[in-house]
Amino acid sequence: MENLAPIDVLDPEKLSFDRFREEVLKDYRSACESREASLLGRKEVLTGKAKFGIFGDGKEVPQVAMAKFFKPGDFYAGYYRDQTFAFATGAATIEEFFSQLYADPDPSHDPHSAGRQMNSHFATAFVDSDGSPLDLVNRKNLTAGLAPTAAQLPKALGLACASKAFREVNVLKPFTGLSNNGNEVCFCTIGDASTSEGHFWETLNAAGVLQVPLAIFVWDDGYGISVPRQLQTTKGSISELVKGFQKEDGTNGIDIYKVKAWDYAGMCEVFETGLRAVRKTHTPALFHVEEVTQPQGHSTSGSHERYKSPERLEWEREWDAIKKMKEWIIDNALASEEELGEIETEAKESVRNSRNLAWDKYQAPIRVQVTRSVELIREVAHEAPDHAEELLKLAAALAANREPGRKEVLQTLHEAIGLAGSTASARKSRAYYEELKKENAALYNTHLYHEGARKVLQVPEVKAVYAGNAPVLNGYEILNRYFDQLFTRNPKVLAFGEDLGKIGDVNQGFAGLQAKHGADRIFDTGIRELTIMGQGIGMAFRGLRPIAEIQYIDYLLYGLQPLSDDLASLQYRTAGRQTAPLIIRTRGHRLEGIWHSGSPMGMILHSLRGLHICVPRNMVQAAGMYNTLLEGVDPAIMIECLNGYRLKEKLPANLLDFRVPLGEPEILREGEDITVVSYGATLRIVQEAAQSLEAFGISCEVIDVQTLLPFDVHHSILESLKKTSRILIVDEDVPGGAAGFIFNKVMEQQGGYKWLDTAPRTITGQAHRPAYSSDGDYFSKPNAEDIMDAIREMISE
Numbered sequence: 134m135e136n137l138a139p140i141d142v143l144d145p146e147k148l149s150f151d152r153f154r155e156e157v158l159k160d161y162r163s164a165c166e167s168r169e170a171s172l173l174g175r176k177e178v179l180t181g182k183a184k185f186g187i188f189g190d191g192k193e194v195p196q197v198a199m200a201k202f203f204k205p206g207d208f209y210a211g212y213y214r215d216q217t218f219a220f221a222t223g224a225a226t227i228e229e230f231f232s233q234l235y236a237d238p239d240p241s242h243d244p245h246s247a248g249r250q251m252n253s254h255f256a257t258a259f260v261d262s263d264g265s266p267l268d269l270v271n272r273k274n275l276t277a278g279l280a281p282t283a284a285q286l287p288k289a290l291g292l293a294c295a296s297k298a299f300r301e302v303n304v305l306k307p308f309t310g311l312s313n314n315g316n317e318v319c320f321c322t323i324g325d326a327s328t329s330e331g332h333f334w335e336t337l338n339a340a341g342v343l344q345v346p347l348a349i350f351v352w353d354d355g356y357g358i359s360v361p362r363q364l365q366t367t368k369g370s371i372s373e374l375v376k377g378f379q380k381e382d383g384t385n386g387i388d389i390y391k392v393k394a395w396d397y398a399g400m401c402e403v404f405e406t407g408l409r410a411v412r413k414t415h416t417p418a419l420f421h422v423e424e425v426t427q428p429q430g431h432s433t434s435g436s437h438e439r440y441k442s443p444e445r446l447e448w449e450r451e452w453d454a455i456k457k458m459k460e461w462i463i464d465n466a467l468a469s470e471e472e473l474g475e476i477e478t479e480a481k482e483s484v485r486n487s488r489n490l491a492w493d494k495y496q497a498p499i500r501v502q503v504t505r506s507v508e509l510i511r512e513v514a515h516e517a518p519d520h521a522e523e524l525l526k527l528a529a530a531l532a533a534n535r536e537p538g539r540k541e542v543l544q545t546l547h548e549a550i551g552l553a554g555s556t557a558s559a560r561k562s563r564a565y566y567e568e569l570k571k572e573n574a575a576l577y578n579t580h581l582y583h584e585g586a587r588k589v590l591q592v593p594e595v596k597a598v599y600a601g602n603a604p605v606l607n608g609y610e611i612l613n614r615y616f617d618q619l620f621t622r623n624p625k626v627l628a629f630g631e632d633l634g635k636i637g638d639v640n641q642g643f644a645g646l647q648a649k650h651g652a653d654r655i656f657d658t659g660i661r662e663l664t665i666m667g668q669g670i671g672m673a674f675r676g677l678r679p680i681a682e683i684q685y686i687d688y689l690l691y692g693l694q695p696l697s698d699d700l701a702s703l704q705y706r707t708a709g710r711q712t713a714p715l716i717i718r719t720r721g722h723r724l725e726g727i728w729h730s731g732s733p734m735g736m737i738l739h740s741l742r743g744l745h746i747c748v749p750r751n752m753v754q755a756a757g758m759y760n761t762l763l764e765g766v767d768p769a770i771m772i773e774c775l776n777g778y779r780l781k782e783k784l785p786a787n788l789l790d791f792r793v794p795l796g797e798p799e800i801l802r803e804g805e806d807i808t809v810v811s812y813g814a815t816l817r818i819v820q821e822a823a824q825s826l827e828a829f830g831i832s833c834e835v836i837d838v839q840t841l842l843p844f845d846v847h848h849s850i851l852e853s854l855k856k857t858s859r860i861l862i863v864d865e866d867v868p869g870g871a872a873g874f875i876f877n878k879v880m881e882q883q884g885g886y887k888w889l890d891t892a893p894r895t896i897t898g899q900a901h902r903p904a905y906s907s908d909g910d911y912f913s914k915p916n917a918e919d920i921m922d923a924i925r926e927m928i929s930e
Contacts (some may be wrong), residue, residue, distance in 0.1 A: 154467050158476065160201070160221070160397070161462060164193035164455050165480035167217040168921040170227050171429060173488055174234055174252065175318045178433040182492065182536055183234045184434040191394075191426040192352050194454035197221045198400040199350060202408045203320055206313055206813050208276045211322035212282075212288035214352060217256040218322070218400045224275045225814070227484055231491035238576040240708050245706035246277070247921040254278035258710040259674065264587035264766035265674040268310050276674055277707050279699060280645035285332035286349075287538070287664050287695045288713075289321035290336045291671015291679075293345035297415060298677065302653045304624035318346045319671070326357025328371045330664060332694075339664045340417040341378050341386045347410055347417040354425040359440035371725055372421035373906030380416055387417040394425040423478075426453050439709050479822050502569065507532045509565055510549045512558040520552040539573055545896075580709040581743050582767050588888040589745060589765035590843060594790040597753060597785035608752035609778040612642040613757040618789045620650040623678065623763070629656045630665055630682025630718070639684060640720065640778045662691035666717070670700050673713035678763060686772055687731040693740060700768050701743030716762055717744075722814035722865060727902040730910065732773070732813075735870030737770065738841055745795055746842040748812040753782050754839065757793030764792070765903035774814040790926040796843030798850060804834035807859040807924055810850060810875060812838045815865050815915055822920040831928055841871060851883040858890035859927050865898045873898050896925055 171188035178186040189196070192214055200221035203209070209218070219225035229243055230252065238248035245256045247440060256277035260266055276292065277893040279285045299305050300315025323333065328351060340347045351371055355362050363369045372391050380386035390407050394399045400422070407418050426449040430437030438446065450456075462468050465900045507528045512537050514524035531537065531545045546566045553559030582588070606614075619626055628643065634657035637644030647655040658665050662683055669681030683689050689696075696717070704712050722732050745767055749755040755773050762769045785791055801816065802823055811819045816837055823833035838845065845851075854860050860879065864872035872895040879885040880893060 134366075134825040138398060139505070154199075155465055157397075157462060160194075161196040161455075161458060161468075162453065162476050162480060163200075163217065163221045164199050164458065165477050166227060167193045167196075167220055168455060169484040170216065170220075170230055172488075173484055173642075174231070174431055175433055177231070177488070183252075184236065186234060187213050187251065187253065188429060189214040189253060190428045191354060191449075191454065193217045194397050195350070195352065195392075195394050195422045195425070198397060198404055199320065201401060203273060203405050204318075205273055206317045207273060208292045208317060208319045209273075209321075210285040210292060210319060210671075211275075211770050212278055212285055212324070213251070213280055214324065215255070215278070215322050216253045219253075219275065222259050222273050222275075224273055225255045226487070228491045231488045232495060235491060235495045237491070237495040239498070242491065244710070246706050249570040249577070249706050249708065250278070251280070254280070256707045257710055260710070260712055260766065261585075262709070263585040264583050266311060266714060267417050269676065270310060270313050274665045275710055276671075276755055277699075277703060281694070282327040282330035282693060283323060283696050285321060285427070286330075286332045287329040287667020288671040288674065288699060289319050289349075289667070290339055290343075290345065290664050291668040292319040292674060293340065293347035293417070293671070294343060294668050295672045295675035295677055297343065297839045298569075298627065298653065298672065299675075300415070302624075302627075305677075308625070313441070314751045315346075315415075316412055318348055318408060320350065321351065322350045323355035324357070325355075325362060326350050326360065326365050327373060327838040329357070329365050335661050335664045336667065337375065337378060337387065337417075337419070338352060339659065339661060339668070341380075342659065344385055344415050345417060346411045346415045348411050349417070349419045351419065351421050352424045352425050353421060354427045355445075356427070356431075356437075356440070358431045359437075359481070366888055368422070372419065375419060376569070378419075380538065387419055390418065390420045392420060392422055394422050395452055395615070397455040397458045397461060413872050424452060428453065442637040471603075496536075499539060499542065502533055502539065503534070503537050505565065506542050506546050509558065509562045510545070513549060513553045513556065515557045516556040517553055519645060523552055524549055531768060539569075542572070543569060545576050545617045549690065560641045580707075582703050582745075583712060583765065584709060587764070587766045589761060589767050589795055590846065592764045594792065594793055594794040594797070595787070595790060597757065597791040598787045599783050600786045601784065603783045604780050606737060606784055608774075608780050608782055609641045609644075611636075611752040611756065611782050611784060612778075612922075613646070614784065615752075615759070615788050616643055617646055617649065618645065620654060620761075621760070625676070625678045626680065626763075627654050627672065628680040628682065629658050629668065630720075631658055631660055631684045633657060633682050638682065640775075642778075648689055650723070662688050663695065665761060666692035666695050666700075666715075668719065669715040670713050673715040673768070675712070677714070680716045680718050681818075683717060683719040685729055685731070685775070686719045686733065687728045689719060689737070693736075696744070697740040697768075701741045703743070704767075705743060709723055712766050713768060714762075714766045715768045717768075718773070719770065720773040722772075722774055722776070723796060725910070726905045730859050730903045730914075732865045732898065732914075733880055734841065734864070734866040735874065738874050741770065742842065742914055743768070744842065745840060746841050747795070749773065749839065750813060750816045750837050751777055751780065751782055753785060754793055756785075756788060757791050758795070758840075760789065761792045761795055772813065776814055793839065795840045796846035798836050798838045798845050800834060800849075800853070802833060803836050804832035804857065806832045806857055807861060808834045808850065808853040808857045808927060809838060809920075809924070810836045810838060810861060810863045810879070811901075812841070813861040813865075814873075815849075815863055818915060818917050819920060822917040825917065826924060827920055829925075831924060833924065837876065841874065844875070845883070848883050850879050851885055851888070854879070854885050855888050858888055859921060860885065860889070860893045861920070861927065862893070862895045862918060863897075863915050865897065867900050868895075872896065891927050894927060896920060896923055
């Protein structure tokens with residue numbers, strides 16, 4: 134066993150022999166139970182009872198060793214290979230593992246994802262049903278597992294950064310239910326092949342710079358699916374490759390350890406010493422766990438015999454970690470082979486019982502639906518003799534299905550209803566069909582956003598109040614005063630991003646505030662959008678209210694993956710048990726050039742369902758939206774107008790207390806002839822066009838949508854359309870972007886097509902990126918003249 138950082142020797146007197154023996158045998162039992170769960174889980178997939186399986190066999194011994202040092206208050210960010218860790222920490226049961234494998238949507242059976250994630254994606258509860266944080270200090274906390282390779286790394290950085298904040302930020306000291314003085318470690322796991330991803334390197338570098346308590350465990354089984362390590366990693370070893378990150382006296386960096394997956398005692402020794410240092414000093418650590426085996430291959434979708442040599446397969450059988458742990462136990466007289474055999478037999482029996490219980494619980498409500506559906510279809514057959522034979526066949530097929538799903542019940546009922554006509558029994562069948570559709574919608578289509586007491590849509594409007602002598606300021610000065618007051622009142626708020634700290638962001642919204650409120654609350658980051666987003670996600674998990682900045686919306690692409698795959702789906706895939714109310718602050722729309730004037734709203738709308746998308750037209754509206762978001766527990770993105778920071782606005786007297794309701798458009802100009810819908814910077818151009826058209830007797834009603842998600846929840850745009858019978862949607866995104874989304878909402882969902890006297894229109898930016906300079910902007914994005922011409926044409930039709 135080699136380690137690249139010095140370790141202490143375990144004190145042999147820490148545990149009595151009996152206690153030591155008991156701990157070792159408990160770990161062996163956990164490893165055996167987890168292996169049996171993997172073996173039976175694969176069989177369940179191959180026999181058709183489960184859809185797909187990916188398991189943690191081969192990693193049992195490293196994970197029971199790791200779990201020994203995972204303390205209450207710690208956090209885990211990992212992926213689908215970590216079932217043993219979840220079992221050993223008590224965060225999950227084997228019955229729950231099988232319930233998730235079967236995709237049981239009952240949250241009392243699969244509390245981790247309510248059947249929404251494939252197996253081995255574990256998640257403990259972080260918030261109660263009202264969105265309030267639980268006592269995270271006295272429980273072991275598992276953030277929802279992720280399947281995209283290395284996707285767990287960015288949020289792991291944020292989870293560790295929160296510990297640093299709780300230790301160093303004085304105003305956070307009172308929040309003892311969220312942290313014990315920053316002593317919490319984030320345990321992050323990753324497969325060796327996934328260290329090739331940029332997520333790994335960006336996270337490792339940021340952790341080394343920031344000095345946060347992040348412990349990364351690399352499971353190295355020599356392959357990335359079928360591709361060998363030599364084609365993945367320079368020097369064929371991640372611990373060799375990252376040696377330049379090793380912390381030395383007088384430097385920052387990380388500590389690096391190497392262990393063997395089959396060396397139970399060695400891993401316990403190294404993990405204990407290494408994690409103690411992480412917890413005490415906040416120096417990150419990487420534990421490279423080598424010689425991991427994978428007895429069943431990568432997943433149920435293929436066989437590793439296709440790409441591993443016979444010699445490699447034989448080596449994996451010989452060096453299987455459970456086999457080696459058994460040999461070590463016997464060699465050290467901790468148990469006899471017979472005693473270990475009994476543990477193995479009991480483990481198999483226990484796992485089989487757990488599997489059977491999970492299957493029975495999964496099937497029980499479906500069997501009830503099958504029985505009721507068969508009864509109803511037979512009644513229909515009695516009253517519809519012309520189709521009786523077909524109906525009875527449907528009923529018989531459903532009754533004979535040995536492993537029915539909810540899908541088969543609904544499909545059979547739907548077909549039967551189509552044959553049934555309008556008899557009384559047909560109406561009963563349809564009513565039951567609609568009842569099941571509603572029930573299944575609750576099981577599968579809920580919790581995209583918070584649904585409890587802190588639902589953002591329930592935050593009431595509070596209008597801005599202006600004193601008679603209200604000062605008129607630049608937009609950035611409005612925000613600067615707002616953030617100053619916010620940081621004074623709310624200690625949980627932190628803000629960070631590129632150039633945000635010392636110079637107060639490139640547009641001066643935070644100018645002077647770092648000096649006033651501290652560099653530990655308002656701070657700069659490196660140029661690393663991916664982990665800025667991860668930093669925010671992880672800190673929001675921990676009960677803080679971070680505002681993470683992307684300097685320009687064009688750069689959002691760098692940070693989009695964790696926002697889409699992790700943050701946006703978080704509440705959905707945990708059925709509301711976890712939330713991370715991060716606010717992403719950025720700026721965009723019209724300015725200059727291809728990479729500083731973007732408005733990729735369609736991309737954001739389609740990839741970030743699960744976030745609120747705020748598009749304020751000015752900085753006062755932005756402040757009101759920040760206030761509303763901070764009342765709730767949903768994540769959001771705030772897109773400020775890049776060319777609006779030096780436009781003049783009045784300063785509200787109730788800057789911290791007014792609320793702009795989300796999902797409620799505002800009529801900026803009343804009119805009778807046409808409804809013009811837009812948002813953000815383009816509204817100024819729309820208003821300019823509307824003012825010019827007034828001289829020609831054309832009355833435009835101009836509506837600011839204010840937020841794209843949620844969108845016009847009370848259908849106020851439809852009410853305007855009922856009055857004007859014409860609608861024009863103006864959007865600086867590419868054709869079919871946000872304009873297409875608005876069109877779908879108003880025309881289809883709100884039924885706006887019923888009220889049209891002429892075809893609805895959209896005016897959008899061009900399909901290409903905006904050209905540089907004022908002329909480039911004019912010919913690339915909507916302009917007042919194009920808007921006026923389109924409206925005149927529509928009025929004349």
